Amino acid sequence: MNRIQADVVIIGSGAGGGTIAQALAPLTADGKKVLVLEQGARLRDDEYTGVESDMARALYEDSGGFLTEQGTLTLAFGRTYGGSTAVYTGTSLIAPERVIRAWDVPDLDHDDIARRCRNFAAQNHVHLLPDDEINDNNRLFELGCRRIGLAAEQFPVNVNGCRGSSLCNLGCPNAAKMGTDRVQLPAAETAGVEVVTRAEALRIEERAVIARVSRPLDGEKGLPSAWEPGEYRIEASAVVVAGGAVGSPALLLRSGFGRLLPRLGEGFTCHPAFILVGEHEERITNDVGHPKSFYLDRAQEEGYVLETCMYFPFITAKNLTGFGPDHSALMKAFPRLQMILVLACDRAVPGNRVSVSGKGVTRVHYEFTPEVRSSLARATVMAARIFFAAGAVRVHAPLASPPLLTRGQADQLDQKISAHEFLPGRTSVSAAHLMGGCAMGRTPEDSVTDAWGRVHGVPWLRIGDSSLFPDSLEINPYLTIMALADRTAEALMGDSAALFDS
Amino acid sequence: MSVSLGVVRDPFRALCIAFVPESAELNEPGWRELESEVERALADRPTAIQKQMVLLIRILDLLARARHGNPLAALTPAARRELLTRLQDSRWLLLRRGVWGLRTLAFLGYYSRPDTAASIGYRADLRGWEARR
């Protein structure tokens, strides 16, 4: 086993890990060694081809289809330099005040989160796209909302030089999306932080990380690791875990911390989602232009959020319910399709959690609560209303039976769409906002860390990613994750004298 | 281990045609392209899942023989769809999951082909607006 000495090891390079790497970079000026271990690869710019199956395999865990234990929900999360920020859409919202208040974490207040979010928004070039860059798919959503008396809000997005390829979720081919892969990690590396890709942390021991560096497989995208393939023991004064809401609790459970922290892995939420499509008579611009410009926030009133979206052929096919001629007919109407993503604001409930098997395999357990099913049904009715109001002639609604609704049925949506039609295993549901598993709180009995990512009872171990959320955020989470990660880094800097001298 | 669909080729193709009727029009190289995409996806999954998928295809073929007296490949696409719809709506989660998994693989194989993307009018381009204006 190779041995390495470092001062801080950060595990994961996503929204959390990338932020922490940048915030801790000043330590390198004092001669401290800050390392980031990322299990995924770093791609060359010319490897972002927009080819769906190739990019999904190169950038996501399980190609974006990580299946829960129940086999009824797929989770999409990144496994690459930049983590999920390399594949996110870049919609940039600040956590609602009421959500942070309801989390009830001592020493965590909304003003602090909002201030940090605004800083990162500025750093990531967040702005509203001008009108002439918004495509029909997005305009029709706004129009449909307006026609039924609702006001869609425009998403601020973090793009710089966006050409409108619509391929954000396959990694931006134009280096225009300002994820940690484009902003925070390069800044950290320039300042002296070392980012080691293809380096998976296998276990955490007392002030040490055991990691395995792999070589690229034949034909695989991505650069080789800067380190030789093999096993490493990296000793460090502080270890920061930022492997995401699945990766972080799984790694800590695998390392035996579950004995000390009974809440580890618990409280997993994910905004379970599916897509609805509306078919128009004429072609619309949908697969060109930034995919996500508007949303309708009904979280507080009805437990859901609607967002515009546009996916690629396979993901679209997979997300539509059913198969056979009706399904094919919709797929052939692709140039006339408008899409809406409905997301349920799920709650942290007992049983929905991350665990590891006896062999160390990561498992996610997730059951759809009656509240989530009802939220999805209400959201489906609303999305169908918006489609018809925008002029769609047919709507494919997963919770309608049969799923295809015609304009003539537009006034019967409440009867046609029902939560009873939600059949796990038949209804295609996926999620990309993974949260919780190492929740912040007060004590080891109710949480894993304090409000600053300090793991209860283990001063050298910190968490800085989406796993810190004690409950769902009810809105797109990346800016809030960066804010929490920034707090983790700040606390670590504050404790550095004690950490580095011990 | 990586699985080869060769051992269940006929029932697998019959299922694909039930899920995506247009796949019936694929020529042999088209089928190979579809199958290699599916095999590539399965190869990334644990061996147990690979084996379960092959087993499920075999069970569906047996079920077709038991119910209709013919293997899947000899049934009309409508009869295959009827069988799959029943299983998809079944009260047993395991059966619903199985159909969902197979359907996902068929869609992956079919809709990942560049020819398919063009045939459904999907035109996303790295150059974005510039490619359209």
Ligand SMILES: Cc1cc2nc3c(=O)[nH]c(=O)nc-3n(C[C@H](O)[C@H](O)[C@H](O)COP(=O)(O)OP(=O)(O)OC[C@H]3O[C@@H](n4cnc5c(N)ncnc54)[C@H](O)[C@@H]3O)c2cc1C
């Ligand atoms: C398709 C998609 C679209 C999205 N769109 C939006 C959006 O528009 N707006 C928004 O706010 N949010 C969006 N999100 C969510 C957002 O991207 C994530 O919530 C956020 O990136 C999570 O940050 P994280 O640091 O917790 O984890 P990640 O960003 O997922 O990073 C975790 C990293 O840790 C690595 N890792 C895990 N375990 C180990 C280990 N043991 N050893 C080494 N490395 C490890 C992983 O490979 C990964 O790279 C989207 C997500 C997806 C998947």
Ligand code: SF4
């Ligand atoms: S739409 Fe813009 S940000 Fe998204 S992938 Fe295309 S160029 Fe990049």
